[in-house]
Amino acid sequence: MKRALYKDTENALIAGVCAGLADYFSINRAGLRMLVIALCLFSLPLVLISYIALTILLKNKPKIPQKVPFDVAQQESLSAAFARALNKSEQEIATLETNITRLEAYVTSDHFELKRKIWEL
Numbered sequence: 001m002k003r004a005l006y007k008d009t010e011n012a013l014i015a016g017v018c019a020g021l022a023d024y025f026s027i028n029r030a031g032l033r034m035l036v037i038a039l040c041l042f043s044l045p046l047v048l049i050s051y052i053a054l055t056i057l058l059k060n061k062p063k064i065p066q067k068v069p070f071d072v073a074q075q076e077s078l079s080a081a082f083a084r085a086l087n088k089s090e091q092e093i094a095t096l097e098t099n100i101t102r103l104e105a106y107v108t109s110d111h112f113e114l115k116r117k118i119w120e121l
Helices: 017-025 029-057 072-107 112-121
Strands: none
Touching: 017 029, 029 112
16 A cells, blocks of 8 residues: 655644654654754754745645444344344245245146147137
8 A cells, every 4th residue: 555645733743744754754753853853953944944845735644534333222223123124034035935936836837838828829
């Protein structure tokens, strides 16, 4: 799966650029922030321009929806609904089986064969 670079606004101190970079490169956020502060001592304008550019260019990290666990009442309700649906399906299958048996008995009967021959005349 291809990873993308995002701003991590949930773990941000300022704009989330350092948190996003740390997440992308799988490094410690605090360590990266200290490195950025150290770089500011040597080249403040370059670091500020880079930080502002990344703040503007990077998209926010998409939020992953958290799964909400079912409570017991919901599970019982779903189980009951499933049981009703299964029971209804079993009844419909039994009805279909009865109808197919009747149809098979009729088609294989002498009466059906006689009617078919009359219609052919």
